[in-house]
Amino acid sequence: MTSTSATTTATREQGPATIGGIVGAPSTARAEALVARVTTGPGSGSVTVTAPFTERPTAVLPQATDDITRAAFARARRAQPSWATTSVAERQRILLRLHELVLAHQDEGLDLIQVESGKARLDAFDEISATALVSAYYGKHSARLLAPRRAPGVFPLLTRATHIRHPRGVVGVISPWNYPLALTAMDVLPALVAGNTVVQKPDNQTALSALWLHELAERAGLPRDAWQIVLGRGSVIGTAIAEESDYLCFTGSTPTGKKLASAIAGRLTDYSLELGGKNPMIVLPDADVAAAAAGAVTACFSSAGQLCVSVERIYVHDSIRDRFLAEFVQRTRALRLGASLDYRAGMGSLTTAEQLRAVSEHVANARAHGATVVTGGRARPDVGPLFYEPTILTDVTDRAALFADETFGPVVSVYGYTDVDDAIERANDTPFGLNASVWSRDTRRAQEVATRLRTGTVNINEGYAATFGTVGIPMGGMKESGVGRRNGADGLLKYTESQSIAVQHGLKLRPMRGVPPTLWTKALSVGLRVLRRIPGR
Structure with a gap:
């Protein structure tokens, strides 16, 4: 067989009033409004990003310094206690409102994804649908997954054991350019609904898509500073993200993931990595x-x-x-x-x-x-x-x-x-x-x-x-394709710290005064055999 070229359609060029000069794209003013959501500060430089379809500019993006990034984490840390005390039910309602906003405004989201990534529109819709699915899933199930859980105590009726979940604090998310909307949603939304605040670094190439979701999340009721977006090269701000995160979520190449894991290991904080594949x-x-x-x-x-x-x-x-x-x-x-x-x-x-x-x-x-x-x-x-x-x-x-x-x-x-x-x-x-x-x-x-x-x-x-x-x-x-999981219960609970609390009533866990240890251990051995036969133990 010989190679045959695929059929093609080409876009007509349009003036600079649209992002990337692409017919039907949002206006450059709209791009500037989204860029205004980026966390900046003194010393911010900038980069110009271009559209794959035309190689014409899509946006001028401010680039964070190490200090700007650490300041964003400081603001997120101050905001986190208040957000954590917001009921899980209210956090869920925010995600469900976001679900509706994403679907209602999907045409603009599709345009932005195509303009920034160059993918076909049906492939861009995969990101819209994934974002809606994730919003709905965690908007419906988070309260159940995060709820305190009772467990059988060591002594029935006398030991009351409870397993509870705490948010980790401030989650750092480093997102790739290839699925800018879907992977933002899959990583950021469960971190937020678990009671954490988030500092995200999307890739410069596709930052507008992440900023679009960020805007919709605030329209849905997410408090300011609960989710902040910084932009910049990993070589400049990656160290700050690794050092300031209470949990780090990274999607990218295997070599970069290994470097981040090494940097985090010394702090004994946890992380999840989705890396390469063949x-x-x-x-x-x-x-x-x-x-x-x-x-x-x-x-x-x-x-x-x-x-x-x-x-x-x-x-x-x-x-x-x-x-x-x-x-x-x-x-x-x-x-x-x-x-x-x-x-x-x-x-x-x-x-x-x-x-x-x-x-x-x-x-x-x-x-x-x-x-x-x-x-x-x-x-x-x-x-x-x-x-x-x-x-x-x-x-x-x-x-x-x-x-x-x-x-x-x-x-x-x-x-x-x-x-x-x-x-x-x-x-x-x-x-x-x-x-x-x-x-x-x-x-x-x-x-x-x-x-x-x-x-x-x-x-x-x-x-x-x-x-x-x-x-x-x-x-x-x-x-070498990664550590940890996104989606499902795993994708939510990884953003929490597990704590077990047990309350003991009456009988102690050591021999009572006057009871020989030999008699105590024999009696306890009989009890352990009985407990093994009780369903649910």
């Missing part, structure tokens, strides 16, 4: 080939592959490999590339010039080591400055950089296999363990395979959205 998909011999191929297009090329849980490796049983590859290539070639703020495009742009360079180098390196480009494999400046075709490779060997290293772009390698055990072993043969996908008509068999994969999430007959969208269950990585 996510596999296994297509079992009985899979619906057409469905698996369609699912692979979404799993590999949503957000132009710039998604931590997107698939970069596909293992297909040899009995269906040719049929799968033909179907997959056909559907991939049908993807429409586009740079307009509507739903016409199937795939958008890469977000930064660095990502375009990294993707191009990975594909060139694979070619140089014998890989076959089945479709795609080239930049598309005719569509926009940072576009790259969705790319499928075969014959990739371990000499190629992308064989084991995360590409984080619209590139996937397809491999054959004859034995399922071998496919599982190859899927697990990576330092990463973030997400995986298994396809089969026999879901029981697929679940057996899923339990053998060393990844934090596994999706059966889906690429990533089933677990990503089910916000009531935890999401995170094994091995």
Whole structure:
């Protein structure tokens, strides 16, 4: 097969009154109003950020210094006790109001996400829906999850034991550029509803999306200073965030995550890290080939592959490999590339010039080591400055950089296999363990395979959205893909300190005066055998 370019749509340019000069984008005045929400102070510098679709400016962003960042933490620390005394019921109501605001104003949110990240509008809607789901989940369930819990005491009726949760204090959140709205919501909102205040550092490239949610949260009733946003390079303000946070939540690269973990370790404070991935998909011999191929297009090329849980490796049983590859290539070639703020495009742009360079180098390196480009494999400046075709490779060997290293772009390698055990072993043969996908008509068999994969999430007959969208269950990585989880009860309770309180009545936990220790221990041993038989003990 030979490479065929995808069909395209292009955007018309418009004057500087719109962000990035993009037709239909919010005005530059609107961007300036959002930027005004950034925490600043004396000595703030600035950077100009550009739109991937046009490489024209989107915003001039103030950059925090170390002192400005520490001052933001000080304000958050002063605000935290009052916020913590706000009832959980009221915190929930704020999140439910935010849920409605996000859905009501989604068109502006979609525009901002597209303008800043370059992704297709349907991929941007994934962020709107995820934000709404997270707001609703914690808006409905936090009081139950945070409520004090009674536990059976050591002596029935005489020991009353209670488990309670305290907010940690001020949570630091460092967010990436690739999912600026969804990951802000998934990390910031549970921290707030748990009674913490938050200082967040979103990436400069996509700061407007985070600031948009910040504005809506305050409209929903969140007190000023409960959530503050600072901007700046990690090399300048990262140390302050690591040193001032009572808990740190980071999403980004594995090397940076390791550095942050080392910096935090000396303070004995806790953290969660979602890091890199090289996510596999296994297509079992009985899979619906057409469905698996369609699912692979979404799993590999949503957000132009710039998604931590997107698939970069596909293992297909040899009995269906040719049929799968033909179907997959056909559907991939049908993807429409586009740079307009509507739903016409199937795939958008890469977000930064660095990502375009990294993707191009990975594909060139694979070619140089014998890989076959089945479709795609080239930049598309005719569509926009940072576009790259969705790319499928075969014959990739371990000499190629992308064989084991995360590409984080619209590139996937397809491999054959004859034995399922071998496919599982190859899927697990990576330092990463973030997400995986298994396809089969026999879901029981697929679940057996899923339990053998060393990844934090596994999706059966889906690429990533089933677990990503089910916000009531935890999401995170094994091995070098991270520590800790977001979403579900885990994503809320990690932002709390656990405290156990027991009240003892009557009988003491040592022999009473005049009772020999031998008699006491024998009596207690009988009691322990009885307690073992009591349900719930």
